[in-house]
Amino acid sequence: MRKNLFYKHLTLTLAIILVSFTVLGTLLVTFAGSIWMGEKRELMVQNAANVSLSMSNTFAFSDHLLSPDELDQAFAYQPHLSQSIIDMINNSIRLISYSIRADVFVINELGDTLYCSDAGLCVHMLSRLPEDVVHQALGGNAEGTSNLGEMYAVRQHYAFAPVVIDGRAVGAVFVTAPANGMMSQGMGIMRAFLFSASIAIVFTFLAVYVMTYRLVRPLRMMAHASHAMAQGDFTVRVPVSGKDEIGELAEAFNHMSDALTQMEHMRRSFIANVSHELKTPMTTISGFIDGILDGTVPPDKQETYLQVVSDEVKRLSRMVTAMLNLSRLEAGEVQLAQSEFDICALMAKTALLFERAIEDKQLDIRGLDALEPEVIGGDYDLLSQVIYNLVENAVKFTPNSGTISFCVVGEPEQVTVLIKNSGEGIPKAELPHIFERFYKTDKSRSKDKSGVGLGLYIVKTLVGLHGGTITARSLPGEYCEFCFTVPRNSGE
Numbered sequence: 474m475r476k477n478l479f480y481k482h483l484t485l486t487l488a489i490i491l492v493s494f495t496v497l498g499t500l501l502v503t504f505a506g507s508i509w510m511g512e513k514r515e516l517m518v519q520n521a522a523n524v525s526l527s528m529s530n531t532f533a534f535s536d537h538l539l540s541p542d543e544l545d546q547a548f549a550y551q552p553h554l555s556q557s558i559i560d561m562i563n564n565s566i567r568l569i570s571y572s573i574r575a576d577v578f579v580i581n582e583l584g585d586t587l588y589c590s591d592a593g594l595c596v597h598m599l600s601r602l603p604e605d606v607v608h609q610a611l612g613g614n615a616e617g618t619s620n621l622g623e624m625y626a627v628r629q630h631y632a633f634a635p636v637v638i639d640g641r642a643v644g645a646v647f648v649t650a651p652a653n654g655m656m657s658q659g660m661g662i663m664r665a666f667l668f669s670a671s672i673a674i675v676f677t678f679l680a681v682y683v684m685t686y687r688l689v690r691p692l693r694m695m696a697h698a699s700h701a702m703a704q705g706d707f708t709v710r711v712p713v714s715g716k717d718e719i720g721e722l723a724e725a726f727n728h729m730s731d732a733l734t735q736m737e738h739m740r741r742s743f744i745a746n747v748s749h750e751l752k753t754p755m756t757t758i759s760g761f762i763d764g765i766l767d768g769t770v771p772p773d774k775q776e777t778y779l780q781v782v783s784d785e786v787k788r789l790s791r792m793v794t795a796m797l798n799l800s801r802l803e804a805g806e807v808q809l810a811q812s813e814f815d816i817c818a819l820m821a822k823t824a825l826l827f828e829r830a831i832e833d834k835q836l837d838i839r840g841l842d843a844l845e846p847e848v849i850g851g852d853y854d855l856l857s858q859v860i861y862n863l864v865e866n867a868v869k870f871t872p873n874s875g876t877i878s879f880c881v882v883g884e885p886e887q888v889t890v891l892i893k894n895s896g897e898g899i900p901k902a903e904l905p906h907i908f909e910r911f912y913k914t915d916k917s918r919s920k921d922k923s924g925v926g927l928g929l930y931i932v933k934t935l936v937g938l939h940g941g942t943i944t945a946r947s948l949p950g951e952y953c954e955f956c957f958t959v960p961r962n963s964g965e
Contacts, residue, residue: 517632525634610645754785817844850962867894893954898947
């Protein structure tokens with residue numbers, strides 16, 4: 474089963490969270506358990522020492538710890554050691570045992586238990602500690618872990634302190650707690666952590682789920698929009714829900730959709746234009762040739778009609794050449810052939826190519842005779858095509874008896890060429906689009922019958938190849954002016 478981005482992101486995030494909680498729980502239990510057990514042991518050692526000191530002070534009258542029977546006999550000779558003091562000692566031991574959750578008992582030199590925190594007979598009273606343990610306990614304060622001989626069935630952690638009277642150890646105080654009880658405390662911490670972590674993970678899962686869904690939702694909408702656009706529906710747009718990277722991606726996607734919509738519109742317009750432009754001359758050529766072949770056209774008119782056929786063939790050739798040039802430009806196959814030449818001389822030479830059309834329309838040409846030589850470095854043929862297309866447009870759209878002006882401004886680093894013609898100009902709303910592919914301002918083809926909307930796009934591309942820029946200005950009803958700037962040496 475294919476996993477989509479939503480489940481991948483959700484699974485990865487939850488895996489990271491679970492691993493983090495596991496590591497955190499392990500460290501928490503380890504450190505917290507270690508701290509708790511350390512404090513517990515320290516508390517046991519301190520209480521053993523405190524009880525030992527209290528016993529030493531209480532029984533300082535005797536050189537050994539007395540059994541209860543011996544204490545009864547001692548009361549006749551030591552009346553200050555009353556039953557109330559003995560009860561106080563027992564109560565003190567029991568209070569300490571309860572407060573620290575541990576057993577407290579006192580042994581004599583033989584290892585017998587004399588006092589214990591448990592009431593009545595207990596395991597301490599019924600068992601005697603091994604001699605080695607007693608010897609160690611009489612030797613000083615210490616702690617350890619064992620079963621204390623046969624006294625306990627499970628291992629105990631214990632702390633002891635000797636009861637010293639007149640500089641001699643006559644007994645010891647033991648404080649014991651099950652070793653597995655300390656482990657159970659760690660498990661209790663673990664259970665508490667797991668309970669808290671489970672609640673946190675549930676809320677984290679919900680938060681991650683919602684966050685992941687909101688993160689992936691715009692991507693799904695983009696995928697849906699992409700499929701719709703692949704089916705030809707260019708009206709689909711993605712809502713922009715924020716200003717983060719996803720929002721920027723959605724805006725970029727919508728801009729791309731707008732561009733594709735415009736491209737699709739231009740493509741359809743281009744197909745319609747090309748179909749019309751190809752059909753018209755082909756119909757004309759076919760009609761005249763058929764008329765000549767079947768004798769409909771008289772012999773004295775054949776030369777005239779053959780000239781029309783020749784003009785239409787040339788027109789078709791220009792259209793095919795423009796589309797081939799466009800294909801080469803978009804494929805990046807056009808490379809600059811650097812050479813130095815006078816761009817003013819190139820303009821004058823190009824204008825002469827339209828001498829017949831200029832004379833037929835009685836156009837007034839201004840500025841050519843005032844041009845001074847301006848030598849630049851660039852591709853002669855490509856810049857010739859740029860100037861040719863601009864002059865051709867000027868001649869085509871200038872009305873009879875109109876004016877075309879030429880101007881070249883030379884600067885140290887660049888040269889600016891201006892070609893201005895009188896006439897209807899370009900509407901303000903269409904001016905930003907005139908350099909786009911397949912765009913024609915004359916939708917009715919009443920004036921531009923020979924173009925398909927590629928000339929100015931090719932001009933802009935060729936100027937760009939030289940590192941230059943081209944702009945257009947127009948005042949409807951008065952003039953239209955094209956201005957392009959190229960570096961002195963395009964190879965630099």
